[in-house]
Amino acid sequence: MKTFLNSAKVPLIAFVVLWVLGIFVNFSFNSYIQLILIYIMINMILAMSLNLVNGYTGQFSLGHAGFMASGAYTSAYLSTVIPMPAGAMQLPYFFALALAGGLVASVAGLLVGLPSLRLKGDYLAIVTLGFGEIIRVTLLNTDAVGGARGMYGIVGPTDWSLAGIPISRFMGGFTHALIWVLVCFFTIWRIIRSAHGRAFLSVREDEVAAESMGINTTRAKVLAFVLSSFFAGVAGAIFAHYANYLNPSSFTFMRSVDAVIMVVLGGMGSLSGSLLAAIFITVIPEALRPIQEMTGYDLRMVIYSLSLVLLMILRPQGLFGKYEITEALPWLQKFFKKSKATATTDGGAS
Amino acid sequence: MADFLQHVINGISLGSIYALIALGYTMVYGILQFINFAHSDVYMVGAFIAYFVARAVGMTESPGIETLVILLGASMVGCALLGVAIERLAYRPLRKAPKINILITAIGMSLFLEYFGQVVFGADPKVFPSVLQDSVLFQMGTVPLKSLDIAVLGVTLVMMFALNFLIYHTKIGRAMRAVSTNMNVASLMGVNNDFIISFTFFVGSALAGAGSVLVGMKYPKIDPLMGMMIGLKAFVAAVLGGIGNIQGAVLGGLIMGLSEEMVVGYFSSTYRDALAFGILIVILIFRPAGLLGKYTVEKV
Amino acid sequence: MSTPLLEARSITMQFGGLKAVDSLQFQIQKGELMGLIGPNGAGKTTVFNMLTGVYQPTQGDVIFDGQSIKGKKPWQVSHLGMTRTFQNIRLFKELSVLENVLVASNQQIEYGFFSPLLKTKKFLDQEVALRKEALELLRIFHLEGKANDEASSLPYGEQRKLEIIRALATKPKLICLDEPAAGMNHNETHALMETIAKIRKDFHLTVLLIEHDMKLVMGICERIVVLDHGVKIEEGTPEKIQASKKVIEAYLGTDEDLQGSSSTTGGH
Numbered sequence: 010m011k012t013f014l015n016s017a018k019v020p021l022i023a024f025v026v027l028w029v030l031g032i033f034v035n036f037s038f039n040s041y042i043q044l045i046l047i048y049i050m051i052n053m054i055l056a057m058s059l060n061l062v063n064g065y066t067g068q069f070s071l072g073h074a075g076f077m078a079s080g081a082y083t084s085a086y087l088s089t090v091i092p093m094p095a096g097a098m099q100l101p102y103f104f105a106l107a108l109a110g111g112l113v114a115s116v117a118g119l120l121v122g123l124p125s126l127r128l129k130g131d132y133l134a135i136v137t138l139g140f141g142e143i144i145r146v147t148l149l150n151t152d153a154v155g156g157a158r159g160m161y162g163i164v165g166p167t168d169w170s171l172a173g174i175p176i177s178r179f180m181g182g183f184t185h186a187l188i189w190v191l192v193c194f195f196t197i198w199r200i201i202r203s204a205h206g207r208a209f210l211s212v213r214e215d216e217v218a219a220e221s222m223g224i225n226t227t228r229a230k231v232l233a234f235v236l237s238s239f240f241a242g243v244a245g246a247i248f249a250h251y252a253n254y255l256n257p258s259s260f261t262f263m264r265s266v267d268a269v270i271m272v273v274l275g276g277m278g279s280l281s282g283s284l285l286a287a288i289f290i291t292v293i294p295e296a297l298r299p300i301q302e303m304t305g306y307d308l309r310m311v312i313y314s315l316s317l318v319l320l321m322i323l324r325p326q327g328l329f330g331k332y333e334i335t336e337a338l339p340w341l342q343k344f345f346k347k348s349k350a351t352a353t354t355d356g357g358a359s
Numbered sequence: 360m361a362d363f364l365q366h367v368i369n370g371i372s373l374g375s376i377y378a379l380i381a382l383g384y385t386m387v388y389g390i391l392q393f394i395n396f397a398h399s400d401v402y403m404v405g406a407f408i409a410y411f412v413a414r415a416v417g418m419t420e421s422p423g424i425e426t427l428v429i430l431l432g433a434s435m436v437g438c439a440l441l442g443v444a445i446e447r448l449a450y451r452p453l454r455k456a457p458k459i460n461i462l463i464t465a466i467g468m469s470l471f472l473e474y475f476g477q478v479v480f481g482a483d484p485k486v487f488p489s490v491l492q493d494s495v496l497f498q499m500g501t502v503p504l505k506s507l508d509i510a511v512l513g514v515t516l517v518m519m520f521a522l523n524f525l526i527y528h529t530k531i532g533r534a535m536r537a538v539s540t541n542m543n544v545a546s547l548m549g550v551n552n553d554f555i556i557s558f559t560f561f562v563g564s565a566l567a568g569a570g571s572v573l574v575g576m577k578y579p580k581i582d583p584l585m586g587m588m589i590g591l592k593a594f595v596a597a598v599l600g601g602i603g604n605i606q607g608a609v610l611g612g613l614i615m616g617l618s619e620e621m622v623v624g625y626f627s628s629t630y631r632d633a634l635a636f637g638i639l640i641v642i643l644i645f646r647p648a649g650l651l652g653k654y655t656v657e658k659v
Numbered sequence: 660m661s662t663p664l665l666e667a668r669s670i671t672m673q674f675g676g677l678k679a680v681d682s683l684q685f686q687i688q689k690g691e692l693m694g695l696i697g698p699n700g701a702g703k704t705t706v707f708n709m710l711t712g713v714y715q716p717t718q719g720d721v722i723f724d725g726q727s728i729k730g731k732k733p734w735q736v737s738h739l740g741m742t743r744t745f746q747n748i749r750l751f752k753e754l755s756v757l758e759n760v761l762v763a764s765n766q767q768i769e770y771g772f773f774s775p776l777l778k779t780k781k782f783l784d785q786e787v788a789l790r791k792e793a794l795e796l797l798r799i800f801h802l803e804g805k806a807n808d809e810a811s812s813l814p815y816g817e818q819r820k821l822e823i824i825r826a827l828a829t830k831p832k833l834i835c836l837d838e839p840a841a842g843m844n845h846n847e848t849h850a851l852m853e854t855i856a857k858i859r860k861d862f863h864l865t866v867l868l869i870e871h872d873m874k875l876v877m878g879i880c881e882r883i884v885v886l887d888h889g890v891k892i893e894e895g896t897p898e899k900i901q902a903s904k905k906v907i908e909a910y911l912g913t914d915e916d917l918q919g920s921s922s923t924t925g926g927h
Contacts, residue, residue: 016778069459124644130458131394135598136643139636146633196776203775203782204761204768204789207754211762214751221711221745222763223737223829232772266466273463310474317467322452325460331753 020195024187031183043179047251049291050186051244054193056271056283058240061197063269064277064331065206066233067213069134072121072141073241073268078260079117079144080110080242081249082154085163088250093164096171103166103185107246114242115235117144122234126227141265149257159256163249182251189247193240198280200236209233241268270317278331285328361501366624367617372508372577374616375515379570380593381600381608382522383442383563389539389603390559393458396465397445398567399590400472401438405568406487406581407480408437413488422489427510427576430490434568442564443557451553476583484582487575511573518569519609525562526605535559539603588632592619595639601652610650662725664689664865665710665741665833670719672705672889679705680889682719687833692859692866694880696873696900698910702889703869704746707835710867711743712736724832738766740832744822744839746869752811756802759810759821760793763828796824799861800854816847820854827858833865834858840872848872852879877901885909 034046055073062070084106094102121140125133154160166181200206208229211219220226249255271290275282297309320327329337380402387395412433413419418426449468453461491510495503526532537545538555546552574589575581596615600607615635623631642649663686672680680702687693695703708714710721712733721728728736742763751759767789774782797803800820805813810821819839826834836855840848852875859866870876876883877897885893885900887909893900900906 013777016776063459069462128643128647131392131462132643132647134462135394135594136640139639139643143633143636143640146636150629199775199778200772203786204765204770205772205775207758207762208765210754210758211751214754215749217713217733218745218749218751219762220733221713221737221743222825223734223742223766224762225732225734266470269463269466273459277459308478311471311478314467314470314474318449318464318471321456321460321464321467322449325453325456 020191024191027187027191028184031180031187035177035180035183040179043183044251045291045295047179047182047186047247049288050183050190051248051251052267052271052287052291053190053284054240054244054247055268056275056287057193057197057280058237058244059268060272060275060277060280060283061209062233062237063272064279064283065197065201065213066209066230068126068230068233069130070137070234070237071134071262071265071269072137072139072144073237074260074262074264075121075141075144076114076117076238076241077245077248077264078148078257079238079245080107080114081245081255081260082148082160083113083242084110084246085160085249085255086154088164096169099166099169099181100185103181103246103250104188106250107185107189107243110246110249111239111243114245115239117242118235118238119231121238122231126230126234138262138265141260142262145257145260148260155255157257159254159258160249161254163253163255165250165253182247186247186251189240189243193243194280194284196236196240205229205232273325274320274327276327276329276331279327279329279333281334282327282329285334362624364499364502366620368502368504368508370617370620371613372511372616373620374596374613375511376570376573376577376612377589377593377596377615378609378612379515379518379566379573380589381597381612382605383567384594384597385600385602385605385608386535386559386563388597389605390535390542390556391450391454392603393450393461394465394594395450395563396462397468397472398442398563399586399593400469400476401442401445401564401586402567402571402590403476403581403583403586404441404472405434405438405564405571406575406585407476407485407583408568409434409572409575410485410487410581419488422492424491426488427490427514427572430488430572430575431514431569434572435565436568438568438571439561439565442560442567446557446560451556473583473586480583482583484580487579487581489579490572490576507577510576514569514573518566522562522566522605531555531558592635595635595642598649599638599642601649604649604651607649607651661688663687663722664691664724665867666722667706667710668720668722670706670709670716670721672702672709672714673717678889680709680716680886683886683889683891685884685891685894687865687867689832689865690859690863692855692879692881693868694876694883695867695869695886696871696876696883697886697892699871700888701886701909703886704837705889706886707743707837707867707869710736710835711741737829737831740830741835742826742829742831742833743835744819744826744837746837746841748818748822750810750818750821750825752809754810755807756797756810756813756821757790757793757806759825760796760828761789763825764789764793764830766829793828796828800824815842819843819851823854823858827862831864833867835867835869837869838871839868840870840875843872848875851875855879 034043055077059070059073062068087106087109093099121137125136125140128136148154149157166178166185168178169176201209208219208224211222211224212226212229216226267290271286272283274289275284275286294309294313297312300308335341380399383398384395387393387398409430413430418429445468449464450461453464491506494506496506496509497504526535534545534550534555535558537548537550538552542552592615593612596611597608598611599614600609600611615638618638619631619634622634665687667683667685669682669684670680671678671682683706695706697703705714709716712728712731712735715730723736723739723741726739728739751762768785770779770782770785794803794806797806802817802820802824810818813821823836823839840851843851855866856879858864868876868880880897882895883897883900884891885906892905892909893903
């Protein structure tokens, strides 16, 4: 119990601080901004989880959307057979649904990963793309979850009150998403700073050498893949219950590309980079909306794709490369303890 | 039986088009070991170049061999130049960069062409000019051989012969083969790698352009996203045949075309597109080198 | 004679039409320091790859510490106690020096998946212990000061050392060194000879060595196997090898090189 409390210290502090921020957002901004914030958090989970595979383990996966879809639809479907409880029980309910979604997605990850992960580079990218599309097409043809029309009226957090204090649907959704963002962040952060994480990194650096040094590289790759798809599924579940509508067209190859862009933009191997990139990628299209209104053309995607090309030519390492924000901006180290992913002599602080 | 033959003809017709586009993927992969995601969008631009040229010259309603040749020429030249430009501007700076960077750039380029195309051409479909009179040229028993299919086959055969001649019987073709085998040694032997690479993009894109005119001829609705599906299928064709292998691209294209026709004809059309993914996955898991390719073992 | 630690039983490696290694048979006793030499292209690294599971022999078998390694993957072979270094250094370039060593000690980990997440005492204690051991290894080779430096930032000679340290971290019984002296000058080679002798003694190792530098080979190897075009052409003590006409012919090299006089390189 003692170690649990000790290890929960930093995450709990983070939760409280950010939750208070959420309350602030709840009362200061309209529901459009609130929606953006939830989407940012969903994208954060997608980016961090994909970073585990693409960034830390060096495997190029282009099928993240398929796992997100698996989690989304699982959670949504379960919510139609298990009715939503009222009030305070909502949070555990949605948490459990997301957990189920994540588990199904991780099984999908296992099934996809096992045969695919022995392929290299481009081939792996294409196979994962293929699997992602197969998942989508399967959902498209499954009437039980709405097929091409999609799934309407999925339950989501509702407004309720706790002893007279109104708790909005945003607060419910935000709290749920925040818990998962932190679980995802700290899970990946801590796994990387352990032997398992070092195995991932060694696979990225030189798979042959890693294997010769005793690393079961297949197991390492599959583990990274399964963990990554778990969180993608969770992100999907959060998405399902906040958007209240699901359609396979939300989970196309483009969605996988979005995730890849976030990882590359933030820096492959930088969790803090993924967080920032998620904010950018979610916010920029919305910020550019006025241009669309002005010119009548949707230039956002044009700018987006062109920026991607330029990014790769001019700054391929993205924002932070493989470093965390505290290394790229050392003055921040005053606020956070040592954060290098590569092990240092002091035994890994946080 | 007549049905079956009809499916075979359709399959070969479709497969030839896949082959033309697959050649572009395979040639670029053979030389640079990367998948040019933007290839299918260059193909799309070709269709629109042909469309606009026809309008400019007032040939939208005059089917005939002349129209076919002019549109082919316009599209092939346009695509060739576009392909070279993309290589020069977006891929060449990344020649030494890690693979994933170029892949992402290619994806970005593909998206750019699609969305820019939507802005410039408009997202709704346009009607491709009439290229050839759709008529039955002759009968094979009860099975009609239509002019369009004959044209597709004819154009494809001409292109294949030309390509084969280029690669195996010219100096530049020899240089291409050298560069795709070992770039460093080729340059030591006096080959200008940059030129050969550009030339490869030139030829591969031109073939895609030819493919787009043939597609426009058979299925006259064109739109900026028309490259996506066919690009994927052509890519699968290239992988199926053994990516990097020219004969493989043709073989793969034919197999893809025929199997798609058979599935649509005898099973159901809902799985027409999923078939491509299925084949892709099966091939990559059981025989990643493709039918005619060789899986190279990494030297430790 | 006790059972050998390593026995190559008529191993053959066929790549399509090419027999890179043909019916190679040899043994290494526990504690021996053996050399594997031969002209370039003789198949020496291929032999290493076969011994360590990177290639599966097309024919024959390798028995290590009483166990056949047929069908075993390199990581399984490593767990059995055989490790190696690489001809072209294969360090984990972007990881730190310390990290490179820590990866190799993953075999000693006893915590599971959730321990790091919950930062259990078992996890924290083991991490501290592993670091201590790794630093100790680095200290022996005078690299502890660079523990946090990126591996690729090390000068060439130290990178080679790091590869050896990394291999040692797997707590092996047998270490295969693939051209450890490549690119080294006279002094560095001499230091390497001492290092190899030292690690053999201090870590109770058996050593198999591929090398072109004849001074090194003749200087420290107790027994030598000579390979040419994938076939063993001679085996024996350094004296026997140096006197062997077959070996001299295979190399077409100068007599001077084989007799270990002051020449600069042995074959590169």
